[in-house]
Amino acid sequence: MSETEENEQQETGTLPLDAWHRGKGARMVEFAGYWMPIQYNKETGGGIVAEHEWTRSNAGLFDVSHMGQLMVTGDKAAEELEKLLPGAIATLKPGRVRYSLLLNDEGGILDDLMVTNATPWIEGDEDAGTEGHWGEPAYYIVVNGAMKWDDIAHLREHLDDDVTLTHMDDYALVALQGPNAATALNRIMRGVPEQLVFMQSLEHDFGEWPLRITRAGYTGEDGFEISVPAEFAESLCDRLCAEIEVRPAGLGARDSLRLEAGLPLYGHDMTDTVDPVSADLAFALTKKRRETGGWMGFEAVKTLMESGPKERRVGLALEGRLPAREGAEIYAGDDKVGRVTSGGFSPTLGHPIAMGYVDVAHADAGTDLEIMVRNKRLAAKVVTLPFVPHNYYRGS
């Protein structure tokens, strides 16, 4: 590395919950430019597998404050966002959340994100004679930590000057995930969980803490993402972890949980050279907008949808115990037909699993393939994602 490059390297940042993690015996690693907890102390029930299993059976608390929290406001906000996102934003109702993508002109994925219609309801005032009404349109967007600076630049470049983009960098974001997340949260914030189903969001003032609570996550489990001003983040986490169902969980468990849930990770399972059709993310392209277009990357994606992709993201279940990691080559007989983009050992299933891209001729569920790991060929079968069924709460 040359000296100039060294000078340009940014120092690893610390996030609002840094001291809180260290106090819990977390092992901190550099991730997306920040010190982040990969796992907690073994002596207090931590460790990747323990945290993974706790989240699947109770509730794990994850710090995801490295992610970018953005707010786009203005009368034309939805219209402007629709120029960049392939999903329907204008018809997204207040309090609703949608998974979407940022694409480049070639249809490559710049990032994946969650967008919430956060338009506030303004209460009427009888004395002043005003009626209740929706305030200025606002869209709350959560993007990947490693991509946030590029995303902000991209949005600033392409969004009209009439809309305002705010980087909420004075907020922390935590995710409470697991089958007992709602029970635990309801004990602290009575009545809040029942107001939400999967992919809904609300603002909630808990005492002096103005929170945004969204029923979503990245583990496949029911759960909530809570956006909190940095100054209250530690108190919120202490409050959550005081519940018997809740234990902190680190990045390691987050990765194994999302892999089991078949959820792609940006920079690995999708990149700017991969399109949403090959990535099996066409569900993020709202049906109507696939026809009308008007979003960046539309022409390229339209061509691909007509011709069909050459390869597709698939799930792979491996025999034995040896995991195949990112970069491992996938074979059908002597032919190389794909590559692994994420892989590891599934604590829930007890065998290795992977996601990867495979030529469409070999991408159907049930296809037997082989993955090369250190000159050994491991038997693998294409399986339907997710590996472990999702457990989202969609209403009783």
Next chain:
Amino acid sequence: MARYFTEEHEWIDVEGDSATVGITDYAQGQLGDIVFVELPEVGSMIDKGKDAAVVESVKAASDVYAPISGEVMESNEALEEDPALVNTSPEETGWFFKMTIGDKSELEGLMDAKAYKSFCDSL
């Protein structure tokens, strides 16, 4: 029987002309939950400082280096069934392989328990 340690966190028990090799408690703690151990084939020759085994944790794959040169005499079959032995008993039942000692002078550069402890404390 004398036990030596390497800076790569392997331990080696020397008994006459043969030795038993494993990874230290510190190493297993760093690696986290171990799901698979790939051991060298019995009869293969391994070279000091070169890859001898691979440990797969939930997180990642890590190489284990040969602390000395020699021939692999036996590998710990128990690890095939239960790789987590490396987490629960890294310095006893979780041993990796037994080997011949090709060159006794190679042992000279290794640390004893006390030196290894202060090495770990300095990390």
